[in-house]
Amino acid sequence: MREDAAIGEGEQPAHADAIETYRSRALNDAAALASAASGELARLKTGLAQALSELRSAERLNASIAEAAKRMEESQDGGGFDDLAEAQLGGQTASSMTPGELEGFGDTRKSIGGLTMEADWFARYREELSGQLDAFEGLDGAAAGFGAAVRSAVAAPGGGAALGQAWASVSRAFQDYDRPYGNPGTALKARQEELRVRHAGDDERKSNEAAAQSKWGQVKTIIGGMSAEPGSEEQRKAFEDAKRLAADNLTFNQAAENGGDSDGEPSGSAAEVSGDAAKSALSSMGAMFGGMGDLLQGIRDPLYVNEYVAHRFSRFDPKLLREVIAGGSREAFARSLALENQETEFILYGFGEPGANVAAAYGEIFAARLAIRTMEGLIACRELGNPLLILSAAVLYGIEKSIADMTALAETGKVQLSKYVPVELTYADYLRLFLVLHGCGGQARTARVIAVIEHNTGADLSNVATGLSGEMTSSVNLWFLPGLMRSFTATGILSGKVKDGRYEKTQTIGSSYG
Known part of the structure; x- marks a missing residue:
């Protein structure tokens, strides 16, 4: 531009074409840089808005997780399992669960809090x-400023210094962004490492879940096969007859059948996922854990x-x-499905197919x-530390041990x-336990009892x-009054007898109708 400005009169500029080419290229490149930066900024704003959402x-x-974890931590409820562990059963060895193991169970429950983030974690993320x-x-x-500097520089000589400063500003701005947010940027690497640490047990957890799902598939196949066993024609007719007699009795007594007692799939067969099966089992058997000690001490006594x-x-x-x-x-299983071999199961569940009641009992025991x-x-x-890894390992442990238990029960x-x-x-x-847990059955x-008879x-x-x-015998410790009570029984004032410092009385009651 200086050379062309110094030419003599009548001479043609020697660099006009080169100058115009450079000016056009520089303006276009600067405009493209500014446009690219503007477009990326718009996309970034959209992405950050989604990230904030x-x-x-x-x-x-x-x-929500923190609130649930807090409730679990404050709760002393072990799902009844701690009550079961502390049960003292007459004639049996006491629980072998140590205080440390029971405390460890509580610690596992409390560790759910480790899955949550502190409130300031979210604040720091927003700041980032x-x-x-x-x-x-x-x-x-900086890109827009560089475009302005290019336009000024190509308009007249002397703009080189300002152009250099503008480009230095663009370079600094780019480095300030690329260092933390480029690939790989320090901020992104820190987030990726945090994610890696938090998900360190994912591969093992997924392996546990896959193994548990495979085992659960075996259980479903076994229970489903048992339930679907058609039995012989003679067996099916016996069940049809029993179902008809039960329906006739209900009609006779003008009573509606308790649908929750006799309909539905066998326990343990509905869930599709092993984790859901464990959750369902824990939920449905929660009452059993809490009362197991009492039930075990009484289930062998006559329960009406x-x-x-x-x-x-x-x-x-x-x-x-x-x-x-x-x-x-x-084959042996199919041959043994006569009603006469499973009357208790039919009374308990009420299914009309030869294999369904046994499958229901097996499924409920497995649950x-x-x-x-x-x-x-x-x-x-x-x-294992991570609560999700603990849970996956516990479910796998539970299914494997339960399958072994069912094998032992069959053996x-x-x-x-x-x-x-x-x-x-x-x-x-x-079966006694399930008769109790299912209630009176209405x-x-x-x-069904009458139908079988x-x-x-x-x-x-x-x-x-x-x-x-029925006959009932009651006994009361007399403490310091056995002599006085003995005289009462001797004179007929009280019926019964005094034996070893206790007053005992036996009563017989009877009732009939025709």
Whole structure:
């Protein structure tokens, strides 16, 4: 431009074309840089707005988890498992759960709080997002300033210094943004490392979940196969007859059948995911944990109709399930599905298909075992640290141990309640327990009891005289009054007798109708 300005009169500029080419190129490049920065800023603002929205959602979820963790930490409830561990069972070895193990169970429950973020974590994240926007706005402003410097420089000589300063400003702004937010930027690397640490156990957790899902698939196949076993024509007719007699009895008594007692899928067969199965088992068996100690001390005493059912009616032989559980021949199982071999199961569940009631009993026993074993797993796996990893390992532990328990039940007819409670329950004990846990069963269960009796005897109980009798013996410690009470009984003032410092009285009652 200086050379062309110094030419003589009548001479043509020598650099006009080169100058115009350079000017056009410089202006276009500067404009493209400013446009690119402006476009990236718009995209960044959209992305940061979405990030802030996700951050708010995460913050709400975090608050919910923190609240749940706080309730769990403040709660002393161990799902009844701690009550079970402390149970003192007459004639049995006391619980082997140590105070440390029980405390570890509580620590595992409290560790849920480790999944949550502190409130200032979200504040720092917002500041970081805001800082990223500020940094790129600085780069956008520097790009716009560089464009203005280019336009000034190509308009007249002498703009080189300002152009250099403008480009230095763009370079600094770019470095200020690229250093923390480029690839790899320090801020992004820090976030990625934090994510890696927080998800360090993900591979192991996913492996546990996959293994548990595979095991759960085996259980579903076994229970589903048992339930779907059609049985022989003779077996099906027997169940149809019993169902008809039960319905007739309900009609006779003008009572509606208790749908919750006789309909639905066998316990433990509905869940599709192993984790859901464990959750369902823990939920449904929670009441059992809390009252297990009391139930175990009383289930062998006569419990009205339930004990009548347990004592008077047949139940399936669990040893016939050995081949089914092992994945072998189902022939022995199919041959044994006559009503006469599973009267208690039919009375308890009320399904009209030969294999369904046994499958329901097996499924409910498995659910009980899964609940107990998963709780054990939470203690056994507590050293893993991450609550999600602990849970996945506990579910896998629970399913594997429960399958082993069902195998032991089929082999020996009994299985230990828990590694911490060394009392053995038989298949019959579990049926007694379920009779209690299902409640009285209402008219539906009574109708099935009557139906089985009528099916076996051919009698119509609605036309048969009925009676019952019972005997009760009560005993009271007399402390310092045995002599006085003995004189009362001797003179007939009180019936009964005094024996070893206790007053005992036996009463017999009876009732009948026809």
